[in-house]
Amino acid sequence: MxxxxxxxxxxxxxxxxxxxxxxxxxxxxxxxxxxxxxxxxxxxxxxxxxxxxxxxxxxxxxxxxxxxxxxxxxxxxxxxxxxxxxxxxxxxxxxxxxxxxxxxxxxxxxxxxxxxxxxxxxxxxxxSRPLESQIGAIVSTQSERLSSREALEQAMADALEKYKTESPVRPAxxxxxxxxxxxxxxxxxxxxxxxxxxxxxxxxxxxxxxxxxx
Amino acid sequence: MxxxxxxxxxxxxxxxxxxxxxxxxxxxxxxxxxxxxxxxxxxxxxxxxxxxxxxxxxxxxxxxxxxxxxxxxxxxxxxxxxxxxxxxxxxxxxxxxxxxxxxxxxxxxxxxxxxxxxxxxxxxxxxSRPLESQIGAIVSTQSERLSSREALEQAMADALEKYKTESPVRPAxxxxxxxxxxxxxxxxxxxxxxxxxxxxxxxxxxxxxxxxxx
The missing domain is CATH 2.30.110.10 (Electron Transport, Fmn-binding Protein; Chain A)
Structure with a gap:
């Protein structure tokens, strides 16, 4: 210490x-x-x-x-x-x-x-960003309270699945x-x-x- | 570049x-x-x-x-x-x-x-600070405009001379x-x-x- x-x-x-x-x-x-x-x-x-x-x-x-x-x-x-x-x-x-x-x-x-x-x-x-960073930006409601890391990881996993077949669009x-x-x-x-x-x-x-x- | x-x-x-x-x-x-x-x-x-x-x-x-x-x-x-x-x-x-x-x-x-x-x-x-740092703190009127680096160096040299014979006192x-x-x-x-x-x-x-x- x-x-x-x-x-x-x-x-x-x-x-x-x-x-x-x-x-x-x-x-x-x-x-x-x-x-x-x-x-x-x-x-x-x-x-x-x-x-x-x-x-x-x-x-x-x-x-x-x-x-x-x-x-x-x-x-x-x-x-x-x-x-x-x-x-x-x-x-x-x-x-x-x-x-x-x-x-x-x-x-x-x-x-x-x-x-x-x-x-x-x-x-x-x-x-220009890596696909996962694009999806990360879409999934995160930045600065809001998050119940658990698992909730975010689940949302990320769902999004990764979704964006296998479509391209992410920049949120406004x-x-x-x-x-x-x-x-x-x-x-x-x-x-x-x-x-x-x-x-x-x-x-x-x-x-x-x-x-x-x- | x-x-x-x-x-x-x-x-x-x-x-x-x-x-x-x-x-x-x-x-x-x-x-x-x-x-x-x-x-x-x-x-x-x-x-x-x-x-x-x-x-x-x-x-x-x-x-x-x-x-x-x-x-x-x-x-x-x-x-x-x-x-x-x-x-x-x-x-x-x-x-x-x-x-x-x-x-x-x-x-x-x-x-x-x-x-x-x-x-x-x-x-x-x-x-607890080194003597030169004590003197530096005394000499510098922090954030004010300074005419030239030479002016500060001269003030520092004068102070180093002065504090050969006396101890610096923390400015209030x-x-x-x-x-x-x-x-x-x-x-x-x-x-x-x-x-x-x-x-x-x-x-x-x-x-x-x-x-x-x-």
Missing amino acids: AHNDDIAALRMDYRKAELLEKDADPNPIHQFRLWFDNAMMAEIPEPNAMCLSTVYGDKPDSRIVLLKAIKEEGFVFFTNYHSSKGIQIEANPNVALNIVWLELERQIRINGVISKISAEESDHYFY HWGGYIVKPVEIEFWQGRTSRLHDRLQYQLINGQWEIVRLYP | AHNDDIAALRMDYRKAELLEKDADPNPIHQFRLWFDNAMMAEIPEPNAMCLSTVYGDKPDSRIVLLKAIKEEGFVFFTNYHSSKGIQIEANPNVALNIVWLELERQIRINGVISKISAEESDHYFY HWGGYIVKPVEIEFWQGRTSRLHDRLQYQLINGQWEIVRLYP
Whole structure:
């Protein structure tokens, strides 16, 4: 059992890289692509895992989603629109994304506004998924209470049988979202906690870069 | 450059473990300790990195913080109380934590209420840190704009000189917070996205466990 003294002593001194204004791309989406490519090259497991934060009432909620496309306008992921996050997004489209690559001592923080992508784009991705994932999406009423794992497994088995003879159709409530950023921070760990933090802010349609105290 | 087709194709089939009601500890803090120990044993880098979400106005914000103690009442981390997150917490103490161990195909989602720990406890941790980290905390006016990295390096150099002859004192605005949970979800990835999700909810002082659709 890990004692709190062990946990408190977990400490890394970040020395791998730096982030200077002169090296930062003026466009944060392009800077994101660069760091994302670095994460792919470093063979980090699931480099596209992001923490998505939403607000319901005056409370935050958060969960991991998987980045599926980087577009000039923003960041795309897929989910069930009827899930808890879908319901929260429907009521309040302000969201935050946090993506962290500990092996590279890097973190990216994104604040922005979310909206649905087109049905055509959702179709394109849905039908690119393995058959079992398509069926899984159809069978799961995401975030609702489930009586037992067996109930889900039975529903899955029934669906697998059904879809032996017909093709799954994307449910209208399953699809993509795009997060359009208004603020993006790139965080590079440095020694003695004097980390590099460059924050891009969208001001009158232009991205401005400021350095923040670590 | 990673193309969006490459990103969209990033896909893992989770097969490492399962989470069944019969194996879940009735107390979610104890269940958390168990999974945290597993993460320590697996030698995951920085197993104590958590995404902390806060709310300002009707917008979420998020960043990584480091878990420094697991107490029966909740989860402790340290920061600058004058940072952006400190200001947001002052106005709204509802927060969420998300901790993910991709190598174990596990995620823990915590929703709760945050408060400061005692000055004594903050002292205890502050003085356990390496001298340079103590000085770093004194020198950095966290989240504020910084004119250049050189300005911070100069301030750090001046402080290192100063503290050759005197000991640093914990600034009153640097200390710990504890997040007391009201809801904790344990998420274990499973094949075909039929993941195990057990959610603990604090109801009239008792923890109740429900299974959620994945």
